[in-house]
Amino acid sequence: MSALALRNLTLGYDRRPAVHHLEGAFADQGLNAVVGPNGSGKSTLLKGLAGDLRPLSGSIDLGGLSRRDIAYLPQDSGVVRGFPMTLEGLVSLGLWSRRGLFGRITGEDRDRISAAFASVGLTGLEGRSLDEVSGGQLQRALFARVLVQDARLVLLDEPFAALDARTAADLIGLIRRWPAEGRTVVIVSHDLELVRALCPQTLLLARQAVAWGKTAEVLTPANLERAEHLSEAWAEGAGPCHQDEHPHHGHAA
Numbered sequence: 174m175s176a177l178a179l180r181n182l183t184l185g186y187d188r189r190p191a192v193h194h195l196e197g198a199f200a201d202q203g204l205n206a207v208v209g210p211n212g213s214g215k216s217t218l219l220k221g222l223a224g225d226l227r228p229l230s231g232s233i234d235l236g237g238l239s240r241r242d243i244a245y246l247p248q249d250s251g252v253v254r255g256f257p258m259t260l261e262g263l264v265s266l267g268l269w270s271r272r273g274l275f276g277r278i279t280g281e282d283r284d285r286i287s288a289a290f291a292s293v294g295l296t297g298l299e300g301r302s303l304d305e306v307s308g309g310q311l312q313r314a315l316f317a318r319v320l321v322q323d324a325r326l327v328l329l330d331e332p333f334a335a336l337d338a339r340t341a342a343d344l345i346g347l348i349r350r351w352p353a354e355g356r357t358v359v360i361v362s363h364d365l366e367l368v369r370a371l372c373p374q375t376l377l378l379a380r381q382a383v384a385w386g387k388t389a390e391v392l393t394p395a396n397l398e399r400a401e402h403l404s405e406a407w408a409e410g411a412g413p414c415h416q417d418e419h420p421h422h423g424h425a426a
Contacts, residue, residue, distance in 0.1 A: 176201040177222070177238075177326060177357060181231035184214070184221040190229060191217040192378065197385045199374065201236070202352045205359045206368040206388065209378035210404040215361045216248060218378065219328045222359065235326070244324035248331045248361075250315055254304045260314045261299040264289060267321030282321075289317035294343055309340035316344055327351060330361045345371060365392055379403035 178198040185191040192214035199205040207215050220226040221233060223245035235242075244267075252263070264286055265278060278286075290296050293313040298306065306314070312332070319327060329348075333341040348371070351358050362368055368375060368388060375388040379400040384391040 177236050177359075178234040179231070180234060182221070182228055182233060183230045184217050184226055185229050186226075188229065190380070192221075192380055195231070195382055197376070197382065199357060199359055199376075202355055202357055203374060204348065204352060204372040205357070206372035206375040207359060207361045207378055208363070208365060208368055208375060208392070209383075210401055213378045213400065213404050214380050215378055216330055219245065219247070219330050219359065219361055222326075223328055238325055242325040243328065244319045244322045244326070245328045246315055246319060246330065246332060248334065250311075252303060252311065252315070256303060258303055259299065260295065260301050260303070260306065260310075260317075261286065261290075263303065263314050264299075264317045264321055267318040267323075285321055285323075286317075289320040292320055292347060293317045308335060309337050312336060313340065313344065316347060325356055327356055327358045329358065331363065332360065333362070333364070333367070365397075368392070380407050 176198040179195040182195040183190050183193040185193075195218070207218060209215055217226065221228065223243055224240045225245070265282075267289075268278065268282055268285075286299075287296075290299055293316050295310065295313050295317065298310065301310075303311065316332075332344065336344070345367075348358060348360075360368075360372065369392060372388055374386065375391045376385045377383040377391050377396055377400055380403065383400045383403065384393075384396045
């Protein structure tokens with residue numbers, strides 16, 4: 174699989190750009206972070222990578238992947254606690270790409286589901302309904318759904334927000350194993366210390382790429398200050414091709 178690459182990519186809503194002129198590639202079979210101030214376009218970028226948002230201009234090169242090879246866990250999972258579904262039913266939705274929503278679940282599928290529950294520490298809770306579990310248990314189940322999907326590209330938007338320390342640590346341990354399993358991971362996070370510890374590669378975003386490359390070279394005080402300045406100065410009415418005339422990229426933007 175080739176690297177996931179952005180080709181002069183602009184994404185936005187109603188022809189108004191939220192991120193623009195992104196050019197670069199994420200590390201293949203690696204852990205990649207996307208960071209930036211609030212409103213810098215991080216979630217918009219993940220929506221574009223997932224195929225939920227079409228580019229205003231430019232393109233996304235998936236490196237030979239199809240959309241079925243992508244697992245996307247947005248910050249708002251969309252799970253309705255009152256919906257009559259068990260955790261096993263939720264995790265089983267990860268099979269849709271190979272079975273369809275109404276396809277018969279095979280014995281091999283059930284083994285995969287059981288293994289996923291074990292990997293996230295939920296064995297024995299398969300029959301619990303969505304309104305009977307904690308927020309941490311629900312997030313573990315959503316990670317189990319990603320495991321069942323067996324995607325080559327995993328997109329995670331603030332996956333550790335509001336989680337207890339143990340749940341976050343367990344899920345981080347799971348993520349660390351994914352590159353060795355052939356997965357490319359892109360994580361949006363506001364936690365810069367976590368990013369420094371977890372992700373070798375980082376894109377610092379402020380509607381445009383401020384810096385993109387090795388995390389230690391990207392997350393410098395100068396780059397972070399520049400990102401804040403660009404985010405604050407952004408003109409909401411700018412057209413798709415409006416950008417800083419003199420961008421200062423910290424590394425291979």
